[in-house]
Amino acid sequence: MARRLTIDPITRIEGHLRIDCEVDGGKVTNAWSSGQMWRGIELILKDRDPRDAWVFTQRICGVCTTVHAITSVRAVENALDLEVPLNAQYIRNMIMCAHGVHDHIVHTYHLAALDWVDIVSALEGDPAGAAKLGATLSDYRANSIPAITAVKEKLGSFVGTGQLGVFASGYWGHPAMALPPDVNLLAATHYLQALEVQRAANKIVSILGAKTPHVQNLAVGGVANPINPNSQSTLTLERLFAIRALIDQLKDFVHNALITDVAAIGALYADWTGYGAGVTDYLSVPDLPLDTKGTTFELPGGFVPASGIADFQAIDSYQDAYFRDGVAESVKHAWYDYSGPGTALHPFDGETAPNYTDFQDDGKYSWIKAPTFHGKRAQVGPLANVLAMVAAGHEPTTRHLNRLVALASQIAGTEIPLAALHSTIGRIAARAVRCAVLLDSLENQWQLLVDNIARGDFDTFNRPVFPKGEQRGFGYHEAPRGVLSHWVVIRDGRIANYQAVVPSTWNAGPRDDNDALGPYEASLVDNPVADPDKPLEVLRTVHSFDPCIACAIHLADADARPIVQVKAL
Amino acid sequence: MSAGTTPPRVLVLGLGNVLMRDEGVGVRVIEALETGYRAPAGVELLDGGTSGIDLMDTVAGCGRLIVADAIASASAPPGSVLRLEGAEFRAWLRTRLSPHQFGLSDLLALLALSDQAPTRVTLFGIVPAEISLGLELSPIAAAAARETAARIAAELAAPARAHAADPAGAAAESFGAWDPAWVTAPPRAGARAG
Numbered sequence: 194m195a196r197r198l199t200i201d202p203i204t205r206i207e208g209h210l211r212i213d214c215e216v217d218g219g220k221v222t223n224a225w226s227s228g229q230m231w232r233g234i235e236l237i238l239k240d241r242d243p244r245d246a247w248v249f250t251q252r253i254c255g256v257c258t259t260v261h262a263i264t265s266v267r268a269v270e271n272a273l274d275l276e277v278p279l280n281a282q283y284i285r286n287m288i289m290c291a292h293g294v295h296d297h298i299v300h301t302y303h304l305a306a307l308d309w310v311d312i313v314s315a316l317e318g319d320p321a322g323a324a325k326l327g328a329t330l331s332d333y334r335a336n337s338i339p340a341i342t343a344v345k346e347k348l349g350s351f352v353g354t355g356q357l358g359v360f361a362s363g364y365w366g367h368p369a370m371a372l373p374p375d376v377n378l379l380a381a382t383h384y385l386q387a388l389e390v391q392r393a394a395n396k397i398v399s400i401l402g403a404k405t406p407h408v409q410n411l412a413v414g415g416v417a418n419p420i421n422p423n424s425q426s427t428l429t430l431e432r433l434f435a436i437r438a439l440i441d442q443l444k445d446f447v448h449n450a451l452i453t454d455v456a457a458i459g460a461l462y463a464d465w466t467g468y469g470a471g472v473t474d475y476l477s478v479p480d481l482p483l484d485t486k487g488t489t490f491e492l493p494g495g496f497v498p499a500s501g502i503a504d505f506q507a508i509d510s511y512q513d514a515y516f517r518d519g520v521a522e523s524v525k526h527a528w529y530d531y532s533g534p535g536t537a538l539h540p541f542d543g544e545t546a547p548n549y550t551d552f553q554d555d556g557k558y559s560w561i562k563a564p565t566f567h568g569k570r571a572q573v574g575p576l577a578n579v580l581a582m583v584a585a586g587h588e589p590t591t592r593h594l595n596r597l598v599a600l601a602s603q604i605a606g607t608e609i610p611l612a613a614l615h616s617t618i619g620r621i622a623a624r625a626v627r628c629a630v631l632l633d634s635l636e637n638q639w640q641l642l643v644d645n646i647a648r649g650d651f652d653t654f655n656r657p658v659f660p661k662g663e664q665r666g667f668g669y670h671e672a673p674r675g676v677l678s679h680w681v682v683i684r685d686g687r688i689a690n691y692q693a694v695v696p697s698t699w700n701a702g703p704r705d706d707n708d709a710l711g712p713y714e715a716s717l718v719d720n721p722v723a724d725p726d727k728p729l730e731v732l733r734t735v736h737s738f739d740p741c742i743a744c745a746i747h748l749a750d751a752d753a754r755p756i757v758q759v760k761a762l
Numbered sequence: 763m764s765a766g767t768t769p770p771r772v773l774v775l776g777l778g779n780v781l782m783r784d785e786g787v788g789v790r791v792i793e794a795l796e797t798g799y800r801a802p803a804g805v806e807l808l809d810g811g812t813s814g815i816d817l818m819d820t821v822a823g824c825g826r827l828i829v830a831d832a833i834a835s836a837s838a839p840p841g842s843v844l845r846l847e848g849a850e851f852r853a854w855l856r857t858r859l860s861p862h863q864f865g866l867s868d869l870l871a872l873l874a875l876s877d878q879a880p881t882r883v884t885l886f887g888i889v890p891a892e893i894s895l896g897l898e899l900s901p902i903a904a905a906a907a908r909e910t911a912a913r914i915a916a917e918l919a920a921p922a923r924a925h926a927a928d929p930a931g932a933a934a935e936s937f938g939a940w941d942p943a944w945v946t947a948p949p950r951a952g953a954r955a956g
Contacts, residue, residue, distance in 0.1 A: 233781075233895040234781065236895060237781055237895065237896070237897065249781065252779060252780055252781050252811060252812075253781070254812065255779075255811050255812030255813040255814060255816070255865060256813070256814070256816070258811065258813070258816075295816075299815055303815065303868075303872070347875065351874075351875065385875060385876065388818070388872055388875065388876050389876065391815070391818070392818060392819040392822070395816060395818070395819045396819060399819070405816060405817075405819070405820065406810060406811055406813035406816040406817060407809065407811055
């Protein structure tokens, strides 16, 4: 008998995403992804000074504050054709790399891992066995028997007192949990160690951004970090070397625990490389500009069509017309109305007029709009970016990916092909690869900044000038969850229109003008579901995207109510 | 804060989304404390926005955590200020009555797992009147923010700033509409002139 499954909210962190699935014969036959609150940052920004926009956009979301701030100043700079001093580019790049590393570590261990790792089973693990397993994966020094024993005791006392706390929502003992206790124990050990490690990445953002969680050092035209090697109140060599030490801490963990854990767990759940592909047209953007104009980048990006990486089309600059002209948003199935014919609009012409109808399976059912790239749905995120970087021949990406895949193949005892990346597990693997790539880039950007200062360049800011009349600009960033773009129309020095097309809009959006399913929806179809009352498998696929709907929507849900509802159809 | 600084003895953390009117009332309490009172040594004020785990590095190891946040209540009218501690606070964490609880309860649980949870946690929960898109607090929530700031200042023995006869009143004027200090006073002279 077919059954309708509703999971709301689906995120462990804030944000309000509702997923509906029809389940028949043990698998998903149809799916709907719905954002449950509406956004309106555009309405708040209208008529404001474009130089202040970033201060407001970083309040859109508690997870991606920095990301929205930087993308906003890029959009305004683009509208003004304003160049950004090299030091400012490097400082921003370092903030973005550190934020990305932080986000990928936290997502992998603290948000996604518990869909695959059974914490209660970890208590049955043998520290000696887990340590032995760890030693076969890497020479990570924190894989010692005493360290693992200490974690096991701590978990035992936590679970023993009934204080499951953060583990309370896990599906412990679920039939789809397949890891042996020793593997669960090793992963749980790294879960706890990751709590400490992620703070190192956060510290880098704090040092450069002057404050956390909301950076204060940005400005349209550069950054507000004065550089003076001899002054204590500025970005000193001492601070730069503190950052260097933090990078080394992060490298040890990412290379020797995160990459190897993902390879091992991925290999032991190899069947999940067959689920969750969904939309296989992929969009990402280049990032980490290496010049003042944004015409060369450390990390490539572009469009990888379903036909494969041979047909990769690069996005090349902050003026790139292929990107600029390709983005549109549909509201046929979203709770908004457009004036005119009502078909998809380019963000420069975007409108935000709510029209709530109720949840209509064939009509409107989400507060998230449905973006398209040259008329097609596109998946965004680390997987999209890793595929683009491999297509562009980016050496560090290829190196980290090959290492992960080789290790996974060794554990699985079979050669894992690149095509396995088009899957739920593939998204998690690509996130680990991108984390390692960002860490390499963080190190490189640090060196570029230090070298540039050593050459006597202390410039961090170019003053913006707002001419009369209208200017249009867009800024993009390859954020932890994928392509983020802000679009601004400035008229006589004031904001006339502002649209943010966020990563979770691309992935979590509803059906579009052609009724084509969005990436979340498409990835869920054919997903197995052993027990509709405990839809762990659905969560695995949705969580693999790292959903963070707070960007699109944010607000209170005051009523306590069951998270999973199942009804017969 | 930078690497290597010692954690504060007391951290006063304001949570909320300032884009959603009274939803951001916790952040406004921090603004009222910053403008109206002098924080004693060892007391740090932080606008946490809607962050969760990003706050871990700041909250870790602090002795006492005071949280100001919007709180939903079936019985208390809008503008009520509820002070919860100990078992009451833990019970509140379990009921999911704040939009930020996923962040805050996870944060505290993760800190407990790594033995760095604050020894004492106090919540000042303010019942909102208006939650909708916008920067201005409702008059009811604005008054409650002033009251909360005054109560927190009294608990911490934070003196009122000398220049203001009515510090809470002076602070209130600064957050009629959300306008963070660095918007009007740029961090670097000249950065905003143009």
